[in-house]
Amino acid sequence: MSENPDEGRLAGWEARTEWPLTGLAVAFLVAYAWQVLGTADSPAVRWWLEVWLWVVWGVFAVDYLIRLGLARRKWRFVWRHLFDLVVVALPMVRQLRALRLVTVFKVINRRVGAxxxxxxxxxxxxxxxxxxxxxxxxxxxxxxxxxxxxxxxxxxxxxxxxxxxxxxxxxxxxxxxxxxxxxxxxxxxxxxxxxxxxxxxxxxxxxxxxxxxxxSIEASTKAEVQALREEIAQLRADLRPRAQDSEPR
Amino acid sequence: MSENPDEGRLAGWEARTEWPLTGLAVAFLVAYAWQVLGTADSPAVRWWLEVWLWVVWGVFAVDYLIRLGLARRKWRFVWRHLFDLVVVALPMVRQLRALRLVTVFKVINRRVGAxxxxxxxxxxxxxxxxxxxxxxxxxxxxxxxxxxxxxxxxxxxxxxxxxxxxxxxxxxxxxxxxxxxxxxxxxxxxxxxxxxxxxxxxxxxxxxxxxxxxxSIEASTKAEVQALREEIAQLRADLRPRAQDSEPR
Amino acid sequence: MSENPDEGRLAGWEARTEWPLTGLAVAFLVAYAWQVLGTADSPAVRWWLEVWLWVVWGVFAVDYLIRLGLARRKWRFVWRHLFDLVVVALPMVRQLRALRLVTVFKVINRRVGAxxxxxxxxxxxxxxxxxxxxxxxxxxxxxxxxxxxxxxxxxxxxxxxxxxxxxxxxxxxxxxxxxxxxxxxxxxxxxxxxxxxxxxxxxxxxxxxxxxxxxSIEASTKAEVQALREEIAQLRADLRPRAQDSEPR
Amino acid sequence: MSENPDEGRLAGWEARTEWPLTGLAVAFLVAYAWQVLGTADSPAVRWWLEVWLWVVWGVFAVDYLIRLGLARRKWRFVWRHLFDLVVVALPMVRQLRALRLVTVFKVINRRVGAxxxxxxxxxxxxxxxxxxxxxxxxxxxxxxxxxxxxxxxxxxxxxxxxxxxxxxxxxxxxxxxxxxxxxxxxxxxxxxxxxxxxxxxxxxxxxxxxxxxxxSIEASTKAEVQALREEIAQLRADLRPRAQDSEPR
Structure with a gap:
């Protein structure tokens, strides 16, 4: 909704990381669903799921820092991406991790404009x-x-x-x-x-x-103006020969 | 909402089957209402209602297949009519049969555009x-x-x-x-x-x-342009006789 | 929302009865509130309130019939005023009488358009x-x-x-x-x-x-066209004297 | 939403008091929150909070009276600021004092327009x-x-x-x-x-x-009209020399 046209490097980075991050978010969702629903899993499986969720969080945190580094106007970036900051800064609230999914929403948002x-x-x-x-x-x-x-x-x-x-x-x-x-x-x-x-x-x-x-009214006005222009061109053509005629005289 | 202008045969079929299918959907609703509300009916009546509901489902399924056959771009058709596919493919979920009614919604939708x-x-x-x-x-x-x-x-x-x-x-x-x-x-x-x-x-x-x-602003602009065109035509008419006058000379 | 421009007599009647009917609807509301809330009233008061509510209903019914009589296309009138018909035809459902108030809504609606x-x-x-x-x-x-x-x-x-x-x-x-x-x-x-x-x-x-x-873009286009028109008029004025000059020659 | 362009003095006053009043409203909210949530406060603190809430109410009341005094059309002002009147006139309903906050909403509203x-x-x-x-x-x-x-x-x-x-x-x-x-x-x-x-x-x-x-259609119409105007100017330039030529003759 609010893109910054002069932030070329930032926009480039966001365009390149769009799909990988969307994929990561989906993988995060799958792992999270497994963790929540698979209550009968072995401790080893649970440990690996936990590690994976932390790794994905880390990738999102690094992405935020890189984008902050690429942005020219840092404060404006922080202000416009308050939500991302909250998502990255609150990983301790375990139940809120699923909300990191909303990143998908944001990624998608960027595309819809056009x-x-x-x-x-x-x-x-x-x-x-x-x-x-x-x-x-x-x-x-x-x-x-x-x-x-x-x-x-x-x-x-x-x-x-x-x-x-x-x-x-x-x-x-x-x-x-x-x-x-x-x-x-x-x-x-x-x-x-x-x-x-x-x-x-x-x-x-x-x-x-x-x-x-x-x-359609406007289109007809436009057609009217074009017809008018042709008429003028015709008028000029009508007058030109006479002008040449009269010169030698 | 999203009609395919190059699908002539499909559009023709849909236009012809519009009213019969709407009628069938209403008949389906009536039979379904009878089945649900008439708990004291004899087994024979219940058997005929059941048969009728299956027949209507069959007609909808055949209609879907014919439309698929008529469509030029098959995958696009399937993608754009996912809902129809679900309705036709899930007749086993008995409670969802009433949702087949939403076909009526779709039939109606097509008309509203214009x-x-x-x-x-x-x-x-x-x-x-x-x-x-x-x-x-x-x-x-x-x-x-x-x-x-x-x-x-x-x-x-x-x-x-x-x-x-x-x-x-x-x-x-x-x-x-x-x-x-x-x-x-x-x-x-x-x-x-x-x-x-x-x-x-x-x-x-x-x-x-x-x-x-x-x-109304636009309409007045258009009127303005038309007046202008007449003025030019007048100007041309003013000049034409002189052009003819000067030729014999 | 959907007024019929060719129904002159009907529109005239509706314009004249607009305020009296709105007043009556308010009076109906007051009497109805009295009847509902004043549970400790004497039988005589209750009887007069009942009579008054029936009289107002009668006036609304007569108004409906007059409007039906004035309408040129009767069926179209009935179709477009289905709600009024329901309100007039169901006075027996005592609890629905308050809904007659919605007439006020309709009366108001008519004004808002412009x-x-x-x-x-x-x-x-x-x-x-x-x-x-x-x-x-x-x-x-x-x-x-x-x-x-x-x-x-x-x-x-x-x-x-x-x-x-x-x-x-x-x-x-x-x-x-x-x-x-x-x-x-x-x-x-x-x-x-x-x-x-x-x-x-x-x-x-x-x-x-x-x-x-x-x-504002359109307004500037209009200004542009007007300027153009003046230019042409100027051009014609430039040419006119020469045309007159050349004639005597 | 509904500003009065001819009320210059009133608008000036409102522009000047916008930020102070917003600040006061926030201060009011803070004091009110303290009063509601701080149930274990000493009587002295509670007394000062009460005084402060009354003082803020007084400032809002005085602001209302000043604005009424500055308005040219008094009745129209009262009619258009009914909500403010309610807020100022009902300070006795203690629980409604928090609603005075909605003044902030109104202050903000004024800015958003442009x-x-x-x-x-x-x-x-x-x-x-x-x-x-x-x-x-x-x-x-x-x-x-x-x-x-x-x-x-x-x-x-x-x-x-x-x-x-x-x-x-x-x-x-x-x-x-x-x-x-x-x-x-x-x-x-x-x-x-x-x-x-x-x-x-x-x-x-x-x-x-x-x-x-x-x-963009409109913009192209405008461009078309401008091109046309140039064409006419050119035509005039074409004719001008001939007109001068013919004069000395």
Whole structure:
């Protein structure tokens, strides 16, 4: 949404790392899902998953530092990428690691600017599914150790995610821990944004119909001006020979 | 929303089958409603209803295959009609059959493109009512066999549908089975789309007022250009006689 | 939203009856509120209130019939005023009488078309308040006779109305009777429309900023064309004297 | 949104007092938070906080009176600043004092008109956070003395604020006192406005893409007209010498 045209090196780096980072984010999600859902794994498997999650976090942290190094206006970069800073600086809050996924969202965002509305639909749909899946994992991870928890099996966590992101909120299940509520907050923001994007796409579609009609008036004005120009050219051609005629006289 | 202009044969088939398929979808809904609500029917009646529902499913499946056959770019067709594929490929999930109704939505969608906003209102209203009715049937069918179900008589199912599609979600009733939750998910998506369409229509109405003012500036520019053209034509007419005058000389 | 320009007589009648009917609707609301809230009134007072409510209903019914008589295309009128028909034809459903208030909404709608966005805000705000007040009365009237009712004192009915129209829906209070649920349905539709209008106004405000910039390009094109026209007029004036000069020759 | 261009003195005063009043509002919020959360403070501290809150209220009241004095059209000023009047006239309702914060919203609103959409995002985000924080304080203050209250510690009040402003409304916590419900109502209105602004910004972003394409047609029309003008100038230059030539003859 807010790209910096004079940050050439930064933009180049971001373009090159776009796909690798998206891939890493997906791998992170898979490993995180394994860790959360595979409660019967051997300690060795759990240890390797933990190591892998820390390695991915490290790669994201290094990427942030490199981008900060490449940016010309450092403070502006920090200000515009506050969210990235939060994601990188808070790895200790274990339940928030899934939110690092939202990086995918940002990566995708960058591409959408120049593309069509149909593609927006595909990206938004895909991102919503990924965010919902990640949020269901995160809330399950946060809640299941609490005795009063209502979001216990993974199926219920998915259902809770659905009722939250659509802002329906039946209240049959709701988070009771602070970490679960932070995940819920992120999901609600996502739900509001989702509503906004869906509405925006539909509204712009209607507006386009109107703008189309308007554009045709404009196109006819343009054709009118072109016809006029030809007429003038003709007039000049009419006058030119006479001007030459009259000269020898 | 995304029609393929070079798919002539496909478009022709879709135009011809539009109304028969809409009729079939309505007949499917009626038979499904009968099956769900008429619990006291004789086994023979139930058997015929079951046969009829399978026949309609078969017609939809054949229609999908014919359209696939007519499409020039097969993969693109499959990609753009993923939803149809899901509907045709999952007839085994009995509770999802009602969702086949959403085909009606798609059929209607195709028409709306060229029509007025007033008609959009009528179609959206009608489709919302049909989807809500179908969803109430489907959720009742899915839930009533569960001992913890709260959405038991049909009236309560309708009420639950209303609270869900409007994203109010009191939580006095909510689905507990997986099938019921899938129906709820489809309904929530429908609710978000409904909000989007209503907002889009209203926003475009306000924008049109503004665009109207703008269009009048453009129209006056056009009038200005036309006046200019006449002036030039006049100028040419003024010069022409002199040009002829001077020739004989 | 959809007015019929060729229905001169109908439009004239509607313009003349606009304010008296709005006044009557307000009087109806006051009498209805009295009837619902004044449970300790004497039988005579209650009888007069009942008579007055029936008289207002009669006036609305007569107004509908007159408008039907004045309309040239009867079926189109019936089709476009389905809501009015429902309101007039269902006076037996006592709890729905408050919905007749929505007539006020319609009366107001007619005016808004030509007016500014600021005024839309005032009308929408005012109508929302009136609809909410009427709905709170209607739901209280419908629910309080039910033993399981949770929306009992008027304060709680107002609170329930607020949670419903904003689509928050906590679920601490919810209607259990069919009449109460019909009122809730009308309120949810109102809530969706409210969201749509608020969003539409804000979106059109942002779009207007953009359109403003565009309009300035257009205005400068127009100025350009006007300058051009003057130039041509000048050219013609330059040529005219020579044309006259050369004629006597 | 609705500024009065002919109210020069009023606008000047508002421009000068913008930042001091914003600062005061923040100071008010801090003192209010201290009063609500610091239940173990000594009576002296509590007395000074109370005095300070009254002083800030007094400053806002004086500001309102000065603005009323500066306004040329008094009634129009009162009508357009009804909200300010309510805020100033109801200081006795102790729980509503936090709503005075919304003044910050209004102060910010004034600036946004001429600025970019990116900044709208920052202001809206910041204001939402402040309003949510203030509302959580106010609802906690209103509810905690009630025996049936469910919104008791400050963490739960923040959580309730989040579920309300996003219109999710689980219903695990809800206000039971009248003051708490008034706060909830203000928050719901804020939630609807928030949805509207988010959607509006996104919709206008999509519309801008379309408008951009249109603007390029217009720009090319303009270029066409300029080319035409040059052509005419050339034609005039072609004719001028001949006209001078023919004169001496």
């Amino acid at each position: 593309s069509l509305r149909g593609q927006v639909g595909i990206y938004v749909g895909g991102t919503t599914l990924m965010v919902a899946f990640g949020a269901a994992l995160a809330v399950l991870d946060a809640e299941r150790s609490d005795p009063n928890a209502t979001i216990t099996p993974f199926g219920d966590a998915l259902w809770w995610t659905l009722t939250t992101i659509s802002t329906v909120g039946y209240g049959d299940r709701y988070p009771v821990t602070t970490e679960g509520r932070l995940v819920a907050g992120a999901l609600m923001v996502g739900g509001i944004a989702l509503l906004g994007v869906v509405t925006g796409v539909i509204a712009s579609w209607f507006v386009e119909k109107i703008a189309g009609a308007e554009a | 029509s007025l906003r007033g008609q959009v209102g009528i179609y959206v209203g009608g489709t919302t009512l049909m989807v809500a009715f179908g969803a109430a049937l489907a959720v009742l069918d899915a839930e009533r066999s569960d001992p913890n179900a709260t959405i038991t008589p049909f009236g309560d199912a309708l009420w639950w549908t209303l609270t869900t599609i409007s994203t109010v979600g009191y939580g006095d009733r909510y689905p507990v089975t997986t099938e019921g939750r899938l129906v709820a998910g489809a309904l929530m998506v429908g609710g978000i789309a409904l909000l989007g369409v209503v907002t889009g229509v209203i926003a475009s109405w306000f924008v049109e007022k503004i665009a109207g003012a703008e269009a | 007016s500014l966005r600021g005024q839309v805000g005032i009308y929408v705000g005012g109508t929302t308040l009136m609809v909410a007040f009427g709905a709170a009365l209607a739901v209280l009237d419908a629910e309080r006779s039910d033993p399981n009712a949770t929306i009992t004192p008027f304060g709680d009915a107002l609170w329930w109305t607020l949670t419903t129209i904003s689509t928050v829906g906590y679920g601490d209070r919810y209607p259990v009777t069919t009449e109460g649920r019909l009122v809730a349905g009308a309120l949810m539709v109102g809530g969706i429309a409210l969201l749509g209008v608020v969003t539409g106004v804000i979106a059109s405000w942002f779009v207007e900023k953009i359109a403003g910039a565009e309009a | 600025s970019l959409r990116g900044q709208v995002g920052i202001y809206v985000g910041g204001t939402t956070l402040m309003v949510a924080f203030g509302a959580a304080l106010a609802v906690l203050d209103a509810e905690r003395s009630d025996p049936n209250a469910t919104i008791t510690p400050f963490g739960d009040a923040l959580w309730w604020t989040l579920t309300t402003i996003s219109t999710v409304g689980y219903g695990d916590r809800y206000p039971v006192t009248t003051e708490g419900r008034l706060v909830a109502g203000a928050l719901m209105v804020g939630g609807i406005a928030l949805l509207g602004v988010v959607t509006g910004v996104i919709a206008s972003w999509f519309v801008e893409k379309i408008a951009g394409a249109e603007a």
